[in-house]
Amino acid sequence: MRTIHGKLLFDNPQDIEILKDLTRRWSSAYRYAYKRLLEGTDLNTLRKTLQEIFNLNARYAHSAIVKAQALMKNRKQLNKSLRKVIFGGKGLFEKLRKRHINGKKYDQLKRKWKEKREGNLYSIGQKHSKGNQNLRVEVREDGLFLRINVGNRRYIYGRISAGKREKDITAIAFSGEAYSVEIKLRNGSFYAYFTVEEELPPIEITKAY
Secondary structure, eight states, X not given: OEEEEEEEEOSOHHHHHHHHHHHHHHHHHHHHHHHHHHTTOOHHHHHHHHHHHHTXXXXXXXXXXXXXXXXXXXXXXXXXXXXXXXXXXXXXXXXXXXXXXXXXXXXHHHHHHHHHHHOEEEEOOBGGGTBOXXXXXXXXXXXXXXXXXXXXXEEEEEEEEXXXXXXXXXXXXXXXXXXXXXXXEETTEEEEEEEEOOOOXXXXXXXXX
């Protein structure tokens, strides 16, 4: 597995607000999915519920469930309680709760926690669509762009700024392979993380030889 990231730049401030709304809804769906999985809710029922409550398409809803399942698996492996999850970060939450700081520093800490809790979006790549239908990389003459499906057959575009890594992102776009994309809001800016599954080379040295 290989992950490459870049910053997303938007010319239209309205697009930023549209994306913030989408990340809020998806993050809420992710938290909701985690709680319902703990209760044993059927996956098909849960997927439909996420679509209806949070106004997400099927792929975004499915990705929220997969992300919630991954969190559960990770906590099991670390022998951590499945029910004592604090979305946004336990450390940040404890600092906010104790209020050891005030004023501007407290506001900055609160914004950081809120971004980690509400500023997330994830879409799993699909092999049959040769990439990612919700979050697709487009290569143009004037640069790299991420086409973001915001619902109702509407899209917004964020320019991908990744320096030397732009060549790798371009290669991902042209590969025809599935790639997953995660968007995170951090310090007031959006960042995109592109993940592709890499095939491991065949084993040449074995125990027998």
